[in-house]
Amino acid sequence: MDTPLHAYNDMPDDPAPDEGGAEYRVPPHNIEAEQALLGAVLVNNDAFDRVAAFLEPAHFFEDVHGRIFEAMSKLITQGHLASPVTLKGFFERDEALSEVGGAQYLARLAGAATTIINAQEYARTIYDLAIRRELIRIGTDMHNRAFDAPVDDAPGTQIMDAEQSLYQLAEKGKYEGGFQAFHESLKTAIDMAAAAYERDGGLSGISSGLRDLDQRMGGLQQSDLIILAGRPSMGKTALATNIAFNAAKSYKAVHHPDGTVEAKDGAIVGFFSLEMSSEQLATRLLAEQSGVPSERIRRGRIEEDEFHRLVEASRELQSVPLYIDDTGGLTIATLAARARRLKRQRGLGLLVIDYLQLLAGSGKFGDNRVQEVTQITTGLKALAKELNVPILALSQLSRQVEARDDKRPQLSDLRESGSIEQDADVVMFVFREEYYVSRREPREGTPEHLEWQAEMEHVHGIGEVIIGKQRHGPTGTVKLQFQADVTRFSDHIADDHLPESIP
Template structure:
């Protein structure tokens, strides 16, 4: 035997003796849980909120768990006799038939008290198997990466898969049974019934707007658009602060927190710095003009108001990211991180046209905007949060006699209008009327202008131009420009009218 062969011989022997590594699983725990369910169907409800058939390792166990679950949800009894009719009679488990195997599971069942512990153990092992798959994919893709896949996009893909796994216990997406979808719809209706104001979505804090929209619906992309000076950032800031200030947490069975009212808000401010945004919110809350705050032109009483307001605001779960020119991929990665670390219920992006797409879309701005809006829509569904994205309007509005915005005024509009679930336009007639003031106050038209100004002063229209789940129409709001604050009108007869 030569030297090389002599050195390799012990190594080959060692490898022959080693067992291959099996994916983490615990068949005994699966058997114990299934037995408990077959003996006492209440055991199913101990685990059904977190354990799905896909989490079980053995394919036969998956089928038994799925069939038993369907029978129990229909209000019938799942036991060895009723379950076996849905399985192949000639299938064997070792020396046992399926019917004998089901009977054995029930005979050796543990008590219902242990069902949840077994369920958790099975779930944890399923997560480990998924982590192994993600890890293997990461390694394989990194070794054999295609030329058009930069490392950054692999990081984003891995981050998305890990986030999905952490949030839902599975990352493969795939089909969902109609039963699960119905259960979710009923849960949503129940939550709306219990929530303040009986809204199916998250309240904006502006009642007349909530009345039209039912609050902000989860996974919706809400486009808030307007010409400069109309107050779209002010409205977004008002809504963001109202939601964060109303935040009321509720502890879930697994120890995590969920918003009962209000919510945790992430605000991407691509145009203004976080200090400017904070100044606006402080001005709105204290009724001290933001220009006075910036100049320091305030009284001692005003300053005390500001200090008291800032102390109250420190507890508000509103997180601001002021990175300019952020890409949709960076925005998604940061939003996932925020949801994992602090929770997230609403996302605000100010504004779409300041975001960047990938380099693939090249110089074509319309393609880039399409990529951004599609990305925002997908992110809203992935995180299950409403996204309020602000957008500019084209100058075409200014050249028209009627300055009210229309869907066709959205800049690079095709994809924005198509991807949006809701499109809101902010329109303040006061802004245009003010600019038409006759120079000479003795001009006969001056009185006419004054009357028109009185009519529109301090009001704003929020035009709901598109809404997938509700009516379109216009909501009239009060607007105090010195505090950049939108609120409900005092006179309810003024509030809203439908198209």
């Protein structure tokens, strides 16, 4: 006698005690939903297209159902018909299927199917229950590991691994995506243009606080990976901290009745400082905002009026939504997990990473640094799209710049340049000619020294941002003013725009 279809779902409603007295709890599942979905696909293979984007064989609670779904998937994707007849050959010697009726079970699945209209709902039910079972597994692993962890397995490492598992599950636990109608994309583009029209400065992205750079780029665009590269002492970190602070300082939010918060201007900023400590970064920002040189702040050589300026600047900085993580040696996976946590807990509109070469990949690459950097840049681009925020990542340049007469950097100067150039939406270079001119000072009193002085006056305090690549805008060079003692970039004022001096 054949096993009734519904009998396969007979499970105890209440947890039953096992021999040790502990309660045994059946993991969440829905056999009827699995049977209904399989039957719908067997009756009409078009139902498979509605669920194939997110449902996998591993999501089925009953193993034999997962194998049936996998077999149907192979047939349908190869352009064949998946039916009880065509599937029979796959399961002629399958003992698990034999226990519930063998090939006749496939026929009963098709016979009990109702309609394909609800196929997607059945699939989502199966998927959600699979995610819940995975949550239970992660929780059990956390529980067992905490009980039995050896001495060298630090609690911090356990927390980090648990967070990583949960974040990976959160990324898998989505069935959104796929194609969308063009009118939906068009609506998003119009909304972006409307927001730019209403925003100060008319920018579609987040303002860098630097007028000419914003005009060239339209601000820092959502989901863009922006690489800011330069040789040491060019001012990469200074420019990045300037942009981060300007964005955080101008942050304005609108709170909607449904509890959501929308940034109307500026951004909540996350800053990964892999090279400098948070105290060093804070000192830089204090110097920039107060106008008191950072060297004098560190040594305590400040006047009374400068101290008052420091106090005022620190008060202003305390209210700025800028969050710093100065942990060294982060992997791309850990960085992504911390960025997601920041967005969930505080919000996030801009992510800054100083700098890319100090990140590590999440696998074993041996001496193949190119592959490792490829994983890092690909991961950063994916993270920018996932969080829907611009990521500003700093990068070192190779030494070949120093060998040229013209020291202005090019795309080919990027270390491990292939993946960085390919994955980035924008590549910018910081260049200060003053740095190189100051290092070739001739002997004083010679004609060459007079020429050198004239050249120094011409380049003093001038910085350049060279936009070498931009997916949605022009390339070119933007001039900026640079004040070295307080590590501050500001808008460039040309000589012909200076006010006339009073005689």
